[in-house]
Amino acid sequence: MTTQKERIVIIGAGMAGGRIVEEILKRDDTRFEISIIGAEPCATYDRIQLSPVLAGEKTFDQIVTHSQDWYDSNGVKTHFGYWVQSIETAAKHVVLHDGQTIAYDKLILATGSDPIRLPLPGSDLHGVVAFRDLLDVDLMTQAANNGGEAVVIGGGLLGLEAAYGLAKRGMKSTVIHLVDVLMERQLDEAAGRLLEKALLDRGVISVLNAQSEAILGETHVEGLKLKDGRVIPASLLVMAVGIHPHVEPAKSSGLVVERGIVVDDQMRTSDPNIFAIGECAQHRGQCYGLVAPIWDMCRTLADVLTEKNVDSSYAGTQMATRLKVSGVDLYSAGRFSGGEGCEDIVFRDPGRGVYKRIVIKDDKLVGTVLFGEAADGGWYFDLMKKGEDIAPIRDTLIFGQAVTNALAGQDPSDAIAAWPDDTEVCGCNGVSKGQVVASIASGNDTLDKVRGHCKASASCGSCTGIVESLLKCTLGDSFKAQTGPKPVCKCTEHGHAHVRKAIIEQELKTLPDVMQALKWTTPDGCSSCRPALNYYLLCAWPREYKDDPRSRFVNERNHANIQKDGTYSVVPRMWGGLTSAKELRAIADVVDKFNVPMVKVTGGQRLDLFGVKKEDLPAVWADLNAAGMVSGHAYAKALRTVKTCVGSEWCRFGTQDSTGLGVKLEQATWGSYMPHKFKMAVSGCPRNCAEATIKDFGVVCVDSGYELHVGGNAGIHLRGTDLLAKVATEQEALEWGKAFVQLYREDAWYLERTAPWIERVGLQFVKDRLAEPEMRAALVARFLESQAVYQVDPWAEHAPKSEPAKVFSPLADLREGFTQPEPAE
Amino acid sequence: MNANVMINWTDVGAAIEVAPQSARRVETVMGAIAVFRTVADEYYAVFDKCPHKGGPLSEGIVHGRAIACPLHNWSISLESGEALGADAGKGCTPTVPLKIADGRILLGLNF
Numbered sequence A: 001m002t003t004q005k006e007r008i009v010i011i012g013a014g015m016a017g018g019r020i021v022e023e024i025l026k027r028d029d030t031r032f033e034i035s036i037i038g039a040e041p042c043a044t045y046d047r048i049q050l051s052p053v054l055a056g057e058k059t060f061d062q063i064v065t066h067s068q069d070w071y072d073s074n075g076v077k078t079h080f081g082y083w084v085q086s087i088e089t090a091a092k093h094v095v096l097h098d099g100q101t102i103a104y105d106k107l108i109l110a111t112g113s114d115p116i117r118l119p120l121p122g123s124d125l126h127g128v129v130a131f132r133d134l135l136d137v138d139l140m141t142q143a144a145n146n147g148g149e150a151v152v153i154g155g156g157l158l159g160l161e162a163a164y165g166l167a168k169r170g171m172k173s174t175v176i177h178l179v180d181v182l183m184e185r186q187l188d189e190a191a192g193r194l195l196e197k198a199l200l201d202r203g204v205i206s207v208l209n210a211q212s213e214a215i216l217g218e219t220h221v222e223g224l225k226l227k228d229g230r231v232i233p234a235s236l237l238v239m240a241v242g243i244h245p246h247v248e249p250a251k252s253s254g255l256v257v258e259r260g261i262v263v264d265d266q267m268r269t270s271d272p273n274i275f276a277i278g279e280c281a282q283h284r285g286q287c288y289g290l291v292a293p294i295w296d297m298c299r300t301l302a303d304v305l306t307e308k309n310v311d312s313s314y315a316g317t318q319m320a321t322r323l324k325v326s327g328v329d330l331y332s333a334g335r336f337s338g339g340e341g342c343e344d345i346v347f348r349d350p351g352r353g354v355y356k357r358i359v360i361k362d363d364k365l366v367g368t369v370l371f372g373e374a375a376d377g378g379w380y381f382d383l384m385k386k387g388e389d390i391a392p393i394r395d396t397l398i399f400g401q402a403v404t405n406a407l408a409g410q411d412p413s414d415a416i417a418a419w420p421d422d423t424e425v426c427g428c429n430g431v432s433k434g435q436v437v438a439s440i441a442s443g444n445d446t447l448d449k450v451r452g453h454c455k456a457s458a459s460c461g462s463c464t465g466i467v468e469s470l471l472k473c474t475l476g477d478s479f480k481a482q483t484g485p486k487p488v489c490k491c492t493e494h495g496h497a498h499v500r501k502a503i504i505e506q507e508l509k510t511l512p513d514v515m516q517a518l519k520w521t522t523p524d525g526c527s528s529c530r531p532a533l534n535y536y537l538l539c540a541w542p543r544e545y546k547d548d549p550r551s552r553f554v555n556e557r558n559h560a561n562i563q564k565d566g567t568y569s570v571v572p573r574m575w576g577g578l579t580s581a582k583e584l585r586a587i588a589d590v591v592d593k594f595n596v597p598m599v600k601v602t603g604g605q606r607l608d609l610f611g612v613k614k615e616d617l618p619a620v621w622a623d624l625n626a627a628g629m630v631s632g633h634a635y636a637k638a639l640r641t642v643k644t645c646v647g648s649e650w651c652r653f654g655t656q657d658s659t660g661l662g663v664k665l666e667q668a669t670w671g672s673y674m675p676h677k678f679k680m681a682v683s684g685c686p687r688n689c690a691e692a693t694i695k696d697f698g699v700v701c702v703d704s705g706y707e708l709h710v711g712g713n714a715g716i717h718l719r720g721t722d723l724l725a726k727v728a729t730e731q732e733a734l735e736w737g738k739a740f741v742q743l744y745r746e747d748a749w750y751l752e753r754t755a756p757w758i759e760r761v762g763l764q765f766v767k768d769r770l771a772e773p774e775m776r777a778a779l780v781a782r783f784l785e786s787q788a789v790y791q792v793d794p795w796a797e798h799a800p801k802s803e804p805a806k807v808f809s810p811l812a813d814l815r816e817g818f819t820q821p822e823p824a825e
Numbered sequence B: 001m002n003a004n005v006m007i008n009w010t011d012v013g014a015a016i017e018v019a020p021q022s023a024r025r026v027e028t029v030m031g032a033i034a035v036f037r038t039v040a041d042e043y044y045a046v047f048d049k050c051p052h053k054g055g056p057l058s059e060g061i062v063h064g065r066a067i068a069c070p071l072h073n074w075s076i077s078l079e080s081g082e083a084l085g086a087d088a089g090k091g092c093t094p095t096v097p098l099k100i101a102d103g104r105i106l107l108g109l110n111f
């Protein structure tokens, strides 16, 4: 005889539906026969992660939380792609859209919410979508593939994430928001402004105080008309103006429904056999729109159903929000805008775009808004939830946990170590400190492994810092980050080596990212670190990083050497010291045309035009370009000159074509930015007329081939080269030259020339890397990759009439004969 | 500033013409003025002449509310015009009143 198991039926296979199955099975995996019905045609996924999927930062497979396999292997019956039409409470079964019925003993409603659609004229046109499920993301992705303009109505969390994702997919993206602060329900005005700017940097335009009037178009959306008459063109229109609980079929089945399905503290509806969890539920008058409450609700309901803890009760959840827009750190929790009896503590650092506000009432933390630096969000939130007395730490509270604990004589990781095991670490996935520590102890010794194993920090990422601290204190010193000895500058404690390593390992790809990740102490660095970081970034990410002229010294920004009177000198390249009548004529013409006061032959075998006015630079370059000449980079931390002698072509002692090899070396390496300037020379015989043994890379030709020399310097401290190798062919000499340049580019510190670099790392280090053919080839390949981007003539880019040339002339001229523009009020 | 001096607010261009972390020059009969915009979008104006040896400050690297002179790397405060850090007390560049109205840059000139 078989006894019928108790049947639990769940309507809705979303985040609450999937989670409740898991919580029940965790407590009792034999007692129930569980069926789950979901209208979406797929298994359960992490809805929160639709934003990164839209932005192309994750794939759908990566966000599935409970797969079909998972349900199958746990003996759960699934009906995906089915819609529950009605609930017959007397008969205790549900009716699906195809007419089949499924009987239950206990029924759980987890039907979530529906997006609100504004009843605007035109809202039924093609190309008008919401942002709620996978289908919406598919529609948006398809639209984005055709390019065009996206308009998102609603500047809340969802709307901004949609707009960001669409901008990332290449659409022109505009957010329309009714009031004058973005995310006004979570942010105060100051943080809202910072957010607006951060979004603009990511290609999202915000139109505030704007009321939508009508969606325009014939069959497909073409634009959005605002009340003030403005029309914004759009090929895709996303409505993200809010959600309302999905209360069907509960309502028509006679359950008590107000805004949501009304439940008690044990998630029970007005029918004792029916429960509701997630966004469809209304508990103590409140409906939620975030996941944190779902985990609490599911725990309580599972306790009750399995009778593991019949007194378990749900008391509501405080919530925190984090925006999932890459690179924008934004966190808000509780009452941020203060009110009666509340005090504010505000910290701003506009330079770094950091804004923090904490709200205190009766010595308790009641709210916080963090922008730009939100690592302490979880800590504040925990203080809030626990209602901790913050009077003793009030002075330092705003500076965050690390400072507060350090000043209280406590190591911040010690503080986390002392947390009770049940402290919640990851709100998104409901993981406690004890679970994280257990996961680490079972062998998950990196952040990624912990994420994969217990899901902590795998969703919004706000608890990453805490999980890292737990890794540190569980694994001990082996996890401690290393810091270089001599700081780059006074803005940081880190040395060059550490910074270069972090840029690569942490995939830092912008200056603000580096400063943020490595905790720079100044808003935007200084004139020492900015050029260094700019170089490190362009060296590490030649394709992705966009060179920042504002972090370059004047000479590299203006592509000429500044002189003491504010004029410039201009040095065109003369390959290997060769020139022609045509080039000389063009130079002579430039000298006449622009009244250049002096022309000098430099020590680097080329001509230098001194005393050129800044506003004339673009025109001078254009004339030189026209004669086929490009910038000589005499001003840059880059390849300067390749000095040659006449070699075998003319000289009676010449052993090889030194001139030809010099020209080839210069053509291969010009345009390449380096830690410091870099000079080369090729001499045709050991008489060494090109002075190759005092160059960064020098070649001395001999009968049997080419001697390659490195690390020479004739500047402040004279240093002769070291012999690196001897090769037989010109081809090899070129290959070694490129590989050496790349090794120097990747390893030396900014403003360290090859001579001090080799003194520091040792010649053997260089030999080891270059002698190995595979490593040498890999260095050459990376060098060529960088050259593909950087081997461009900066002069040609700034030719007159092209846009950037404007910055070479004054903003205004108020001297005689100049008519002023109409003054503003 | 002395309240009796009549300030003549002169429009020298649109605020967006000066990119963040950079400067533009305004030529005047009294010498060039450098208009700066910081990373936090604050605007300042000072005479475009370093107190050290006259370097064009508008060509320096803007960092925080300071400018590093392009010639010998003195750091000059954009708020006060004073040399900062190691060179503090060695010199000062005159500052120029500036305000932004309706997206335009207005310089307070009394000449």
Ligand code: SRM
Binding pocket: A561, A562, A563, A569, A571, A600, A601, A602, A603, A604, A605, A606, A608, A634, A640, A641, A677, A679, A694, A712, A713, A714, A715, A716, A717, A753
């Ligand atoms: C123009 C030139 C002098 C000349 O009239 O011949 C020159 C001019 C300057 N040199 Fe030089 N150097 C010039 C060849 C040299 C040479 C000789 C050579 O390249 O064969 C050396 C010694 C070789 C070497 O570099 O090892 C040389 C060693 C220096 C140094 C010391 C570098 C060092 O590592 O110790 C500096 C200072 C620095 O770079 O920090 C320097 C810095 C400068 C600067 C850039 C100073 C400055 O920051 O304004 C001068 C810029 C003038 C201008 O506006 O063009 N110059 N300088 C030469 C330009 C070569 C070219 O065609 O690009």
Ligand SMILES: Cc1cc2nc3c(=O)[nH]c(=O)nc-3n(C[C@H](O)[C@H](O)[C@H](O)COP(=O)(O)OP(=O)(O)OC[C@H]3O[C@@H](n4cnc5c(N)ncnc54)[C@H](O)[C@@H]3O)c2cc1C
Binding pocket: A011, A012, A013, A014, A015, A016, A017, A037, A038, A039, A040, A047, A048, A049, A050, A051, A082, A083, A084, A085, A110, A111, A112, A113, A131, A132, A133, A158, A161, A246, A248, A249, A277, A278, A279, A280, A288, A289, A290, A291, A292, A294, A322, A324, A460
């Ligand atoms: C793009 C996006 C980003 C978000 N980001 C965050 C965030 O960063 N942080 C955060 O806390 N929250 C975020 N949220 C909100 C979070 O996803 C929701 O709070 C959560 O998904 C609610 O879970 P739920 O199970 O109640 O509803 P849902 O996950 O929506 O699941 C309900 C399911 O029930 C199904 N259903 C409804 N009616 C029936 C029926 N009659 N028959 C069968 N099936 C039915 C629906 O099709 C749906 O699959 C985000 C939401 C979106 C859309």
Ligand code: SF4
Binding pocket: none
């Ligand atoms: S040696 Fe070089 S740096 Fe010195 S004055 Fe001559 S050109 Fe200038």
Ligand code: FES
Binding pocket: B050, B051, B052, B053, B054, B055, B069, B070, B071, B072, B073, B074
């Ligand atoms: S002129 Fe400015 S630092 Fe020398």
